[in-house]
Each structure stands twice: as C-alpha cells, then as structure tokens.
Amino acid sequence: MAGWQKGSKTKNTEVKDPPKIEDFFKRGKDLVHTQGLKIMIWGPTSVGKTHFAMSAPPPIFILDTEFGSAPLLRHFPDKDIYIYEAAVLDEDSDEPDAEKSLRQIELAIATLKDVEQGTIVIDSGTDIWSWMGGWVEQEARKRGKMTKADTPQRLEWGRANLRWRQLILRLMSKPVHFIITAQMTEEYDSRGQQLGTYKPRIQKQTPHLCDIIIRLDKVYKKGATKPEYVGTLTKCRFERSFDEGIKDVTFDTLCAVLKDKLGVEVQGVDIG
Numbered sequence: 001m002a003g004w005q006k007g008s009k010t011k012n013t014e015v016k017d018p019p020k021i022e023d024f025f026k027r028g029k030d031l032v033h034t035q036g037l038k039i040m041i042w043g044p045t046s047v048g049k050t051h052f053a054m055s056a057p058p059p060i061f062i063l064d065t066e067f068g069s070a071p072l073l074r075h076f077p078d079k080d081i082y083i084y085e086a087a088v089l090d091e092d093s094d095e096p097d098a099e100k101s102l103r104q105i106e107l108a109i110a111t112l113k114d115v116e117q118g119t120i121v122i123d124s125g126t127d128i129w130s131w132m133g134g135w136v137e138q139e140a141r142k143r144g145k146m147t148k149a150d151t152p153q154r155l156e157w158g159r160a161n162l163r164w165r166q167l168i169l170r171l172m173s174k175p176v177h178f179i180i181t182a183q184m185t186e187e188y189d190s191r192g193q194q195l196g197t198y199k200p201r202i203q204k205q206t207p208h209l210c211d212i213i214i215r216l217d218k219v220y221k222k223g224a225t226k227p228e229y230v231g232t233l234t235k236c237r238f239e240r241s242f243d244e245g246i247k248d249v250t251f252d253t254l255c256a257v258l259k260d261k262l263g264v265e266v267q268g269v270d271i272g
Contacts, residue, residue, distance in 0.1 A: 037266060038172050039254075040125070040207060041231070042182035042200040043216035048229050048249075049123070049181040052216070054081060055250040056119035056177050057268060061112060063105060063120075065096075065127035080118075084108045087127070096127070098134030102163075109170055117268070119177040125202045126183040128167075132160040132203070164203045172209060177251075180206070211237040214249065238264045 041049050050068050054060060058080040062069050069083045086108065088100040105128065112120060122128065136159060139145075140152035147153055172178050182200035189195055200207065207213055213235035218227040231249030236242040239262050246253055251269075258264040 035175055036119075036177035036268075038209065038211045039177070039179045039214065040182060040200065040202075040210045040212070041179060041214045041216060042184055042202075044184055044218070047216040047218055049216055051075065052214075052231070052249060052251065053119075053121040053123055053179045053181060054079070055252065056121070056179060057117075057251070059115075059118040061115065061118070061120050063108060063122045065101075065122075065124055069123065096131060098131040099138060101131050102128070102135055106167065109167065112171070112174070116175055119179060120171050120174065121178075122171070122180040124182060125180040125206065126200075129164065129201075129203045132164055135163075136160045161203065161205070165205070168206065168209065180210075182206075207235065210235065212254070214246075214254070216249070236262075238262050 041052050043049060050066075051072055053062065054069065054072055054076055060079065060081045062081065062083045063086050064070075064083050065086050067085055067087070069081075070085075073081065086101060086105050087096040088104055089095065090097045136152050136156050139159070140156045145153045145156050168180075180202075182202040184198045185201035187195045187197045187199055200213075212233060214231045215234050216229065216231050219230050220227045229248055231246045231254075233242055233244050233246075236244075236258075238258065242262070244257055244261060246257055255266045255269045258266065
C-alpha cells in the first residue's frame with residue numbers, strides 16, 4: 001500500500017529517495033590522496049628509525065616506548081615536537097607493566113582525536129605488541145585459558161589482535177601522516193631452523209595496513225670509515241615491486257623519490 005512501510009504498523013510519513021551511486025562512489029581520477037602517508041620503518045638497532053620519524057612534517061606527536069626521542073631533539077631545535085613516554089614501570093620489577101602501559105597509550109591516543117595535521121608516531125610498535133602479549137597472558141591466567149604448556153590458548157590471541165587493530169586504526173584513520181617503527185627478528189622454518197632472513201617484529205597484519213614499508217640498514221663499504229644508512233622500500237602502495245634504495249633517508253627524501261620516480265605528490269610536503 002502506498003505510503004506504508006512493509007511489515008510496519010505505523011504510517012511512513014517521510015519517503016526518501018533511494019541512495020545513488022555517487023552518494024558512495026567517486027571516480028578514481030577525482031580522488032586526491034589526502035589521508036597522509038602511513039609508514040612502517042624497521043631494522044636493527046641504531047640505524048635511524050626514530051630520526052626518520054622526527055624528520056616528518058610537524059606538529060609531531062610521538063608515543064615513545066623506548067625513551068629514545070628526547071636525546072634526538074637537539075637535531076630538530078625549531079620543530080614542533082610533542083613526546084609522551086608511554087612505558088609505565090612496575091614498582092617491584094622496574095619492567096613495563098603491560099596492562100597499565102596499554103591503558104595509558106589508549107588514553108593518550110584519545111587526546112589526539114582532533115589532530116588534523118602533522119604526524120603521529122608510534123616508537124616502537126614492537127614494544128606495544130609485546131605488551132599486548134603480556135596482557136593476553138595475564139587475562140588468560142585469570143580466566144583459566146592457559147594450555148598445558150603454560151601458554152595462552154590460541155583463541156585468546158584474537159583478543160590481542162582486536163585490541164591492536166582498534167588502537168592502530170584509530171591513528172591511521174586520521175588525515176595526518178602516521179609512522180610506526182619496529183625492531184627486526186630472524187625468520188625460521190617449520191622445523192625451527194634459521195632461514196637467514198629477517199622481518200619486522202610486530203603484529204603480523206600490520207604491514208598490510210601501511211602504504212609504505214622501509215627497511216633501514218647500515219651498509220659498510222670497502223675502505224669507508226663510516227657506514228652508510230640506507231632505507232629500502234619493501235612495500236609501496238603506489239607502485240608494485242618498487243624496491244628503491246634511499247641513502248640517508250628522511251621524510252623529505254622519501255617524498256622526493258615518490259615524486260621523481262612515480263609522480264606521486266604528498267599533500268602538504270614542499271620538497272622544492
């Protein structure tokens with residue numbers, strides 16, 4: 001019956017037009033990349049991961065789990081940088097308290113809800129994922145969900161994955177640049193044998209969420225007195241198999257490579 005909603009006992013007095021394609025979909029050529037770059041940078045210790053993050057556009061908000069940002073501030077004396085040292089130490093062990101540290105991280109992230117420019121940094125994602133593991137174990141013990149090998153049952157890790165994803169996506173969804181650093185770990189085969197290859201030590205789905213992944217290494221050349229610091233793009237969402245190497249990589253040199261090699265201009269970054 002006209003004017004009535006099927007299955008309803010009340011008259012539908014407001015009739016809206018059905019949604020149209022253009023209400024949801026945009027032509028590809030009309031889209032502009034305005035969400036900022038989402039970058040993971042990983043590698044061994046002391047290769048410049050934090051330095052790269054601090055070279056990004058300001059204001060920069062750093063969730064610092066390693067107490068490693070403050071010593072580098074002297075390299076960026078005029079830059080607008082804010083640091084939250086996120087690890088909450090246990091009074092008895094002097095080690096990070098997993099649950100308290102995670103709660104404080106989540107509260108700090110909530111304060112960034114209105115940030116619409118600049119860069120947000122997690123340094124490092126390895127530590128936060130490690131805290132997630134500690135939290136899962138604490139909760140599994142409370143709930144009697146441990147295996148005979150004294151490890152959390154497999155389904156318990158689903159709770160950690162969900163909490164991690166919620167944390168990361170709250171930051172990635174903002175219209176700012178996002179950088180997450182990660183330590184490296186060696187890869188093993190099914191028999192526990194070392195493969196001689198390495199990967200980021202972080203929650204396994206995180207690389208899929210990033211636009212760009214950079215591996216940082218120290219490269220020692222024959223006869224040189226100092227190493228070179230080289231960043232290699234192991235993932236670039238703008239171009240498949242774009243494994244460009246960038247010496248002494250910074251945010252600006254990365255954007256320059258994206259513009260020169262791929263024609264990609266990062267909004268809000270002036271590289272001359």
